[in-house]
Amino acid sequence: MSATNAATQRTSPAIAHSPQPQRLTGRPKLLLAVLLVAQFMLAVDFSILNVALPAIGEGLGFSLSNLQWIATSFALCAAGFTLFFGRIGDLVGRKRIFLGSLGLLGVASLVGGLATSPELLIVARVAQGLATAAATPAGLALLTTSFPEGPLRQRALGLNGALMSAGFTTGAILGGVLTDLLSWRWAFFINVPVALAVLLVAPSVIRESRPSDRPRLDLPGALAVTLGLLGLVYGLTQAGEHGWTNPHALAGLITGVLLLVVFYVVERTVAQPLVPLKVLGRRNVAWGNVLGLLAFVTETSLVYLLTLYMQKTLGFSALAAGISFGVLGLGTVVGGLLAPKVIAKTSTLTALVAGGLVQTVFTAALLFLGTSTVSSMALLLPATFFGGVGNMLVIVGFMVTATSGLPDGEQGLATGLTTMAQQVGITMGTPIMSAIVTAATTGAATAAAILDGVTTAIAVNAALVALGVLIAAVFLRTRQQHT
The missing domain is CATH 4.10.860 (DNA Excision Repair, Uvrb; Chain A)
Incomplete structure (x- = not known):
């Protein structure tokens, strides 16, 4: 065991001093389940309202120009306050921040579901964004301080990454199903029982985690x-x-x-x-987070591009387009389960490079999409599945890379940085690709024009994934972490 790992175990109240088991049992297993359920719910929130926006606008009287603020108000807070709340968790306790923010999310979701005016709904979305910005890094820090560097942490991060990505895809599907079968309000209400269940179980299984020497804010x-x-x-x-x-x-x-x-x-x-420059000076922290940013920019924006393609070029309904992404969600789950095994047998660098290459190849394959529904879906479904597997190898590799070699006192900061890369990447991807599509179509809205715009954006998307492979191979080749 390295000196860094030994120091981490001495300072973390959530890590035992005895040799770590190689299998999850008892309290650690229940702890992981609680954290994963919470992270899955937070990921679902990022996309569950996308399909429901038109229905919300009609129900509450949003003007077309103001409709985007339902998503933007959430994204601004979720991305902007992540690093701040990650550090606050180091100061006042990650468990306290985690439970408090889940309580806020439950209340905000209830208010959003009961909203009778645009103003009240926006307030609820801001509160949901702030809760997400606090709960996500706190939950991830509780996970990394509960499992030491090695196979258990890699497995936990693999499951966490898989459920986060699957949650984003599930949100798109669930939003369409709930809106079509019940009401858009259930896209808010569904959070309430989940948050309540986590709050009932979590206090007894999560131990407080914070550094013994708390710095000033x-x-x-x-x-x-x-x-x-x-x-x-x-x-x-x-x-x-x-x-x-x-x-x-x-x-x-x-x-x-x-x-x-x-x-x-x-x-x-x-x-x-707030962020010691010596931490950012660590190659694994700096470049690892760049890779994470690219991973989330590319895959989440690809969902937007393919949604646009299926609805505007192939004529799919919102529900049918959402259900089609179930294959992508399955790929991310497979990738999340596979990633820890790849890292254990090879290295994080191998996972990053191999995953990036797989994602690049299958993203580029989507350049051959056309206007025929049968042939296009025969290409789209396997391409999104294998692209999801590759993307998840990169995401898990980035999380392991960017949080390794740091003591418990800096885990809140490390997970705040990784969460910031995730939130900003999710937020950045869609507007960047949307701007590319808009520029490529030059205002035309025909099926052929949309296809040209989408394929142009897909080419940029694949180039960004390839850039990530190059960054990993060049800047992280001396940081291989063999298990």
């Missing part, structure tokens, strides 16, 4: 990075809606970049920075 750094991320996410969503030359998009992007520069300057000067 870097408030200037926290404000700079939070506002900077909010600016970037806002700018990207506006670019996706109105194009890259839109004044609001440009203002958001420029403001976001400037504030992130301010954040970097602040972190260099304060005594106890």
Whole structure:
């Protein structure tokens, strides 16, 4: 065992001092189940309302121009506050933050389901976004501090990654089913019993986790990075809606970049920075999170592109398009189960490179989609399955890479960074690809024009995945983690 692992075990109250078992039993198994259920629910929330937006607009009287704020208000908070709340968990206790944020999510979901006005629904979505920004890094930090580096943590992260990705896909399917069969309100209500069940079980199985030496909160750094991320996410969503030359998009992007520069300057000067630059200087942390960002940008935006293709080119209903992504969800589950075995037998670098190559090949295969329903679906379904397997190898590899070699006191920060990469990637992908489609179609809305726009965006998507493979091979080749 390395000195780092030994130090981690001495400081973490959730890790036993005795040799770690190689199988999950008893309390650790129940703990993992609770955390995975919560993370799955949080992932579902990212996409469950996408199909329901038109129905919500009609039910509450949203104007067409304001309808996007149902998704944007959630995304802004979920991405912008993640790093801040990840560090807060280090200070006040991750268990406390995790349980409190799940309680907020349950209440916000109930309010959203009962909303009678656009304003109240937006307030509920903001609260859901803040709850997600707090619960996701706290839950992931509880997971990494409960299982030491090695096979158990790799298996736990594999299951976590699989359920997160499957949750995003399930949300798209579930949103369509609930909206068609019951009401869009059930896309909110479904969170309430799940959150309540987790809150009833979690206090008895989760132990508090926080570093023994708690640093002071870097408030200037926290404000700079939070506002900077909010600016970037806002700018990207506006670019996706109105194009890259839109004044609001440009203002958001420029403001976001400037504030992130301010954040970097602040972190260099304060005594106890929110993100110590020595942590970002670790190759596995920095490049691992870049790979995670690319992984979430590409696969989640591919769901948007294929939804657009199936509905606008092939004429599928929203429900039929959503159900088609069940194959992608199955691929992510298979990839999540396979990834720990690949890492155990080879290395995280192998998982990152092999997964990226598989995802690149099967994403590029989608360039051959056409207007024939039968032949196109015969290509789309296996391509999304194997692309999902490859993407999950990358996601699990990135999570293992970016959280390894760090003591318990920095796990909240590490998981905050990985969660930020995830949330920002999910938020960035769709507006970027939407802007590419808009530019490629030059305003035309015919089936052929949509197909041309989608295939152009798919080519960019595949190029981004290939870029991730190159980054892993060049910058992480000395960081192979053999088990």
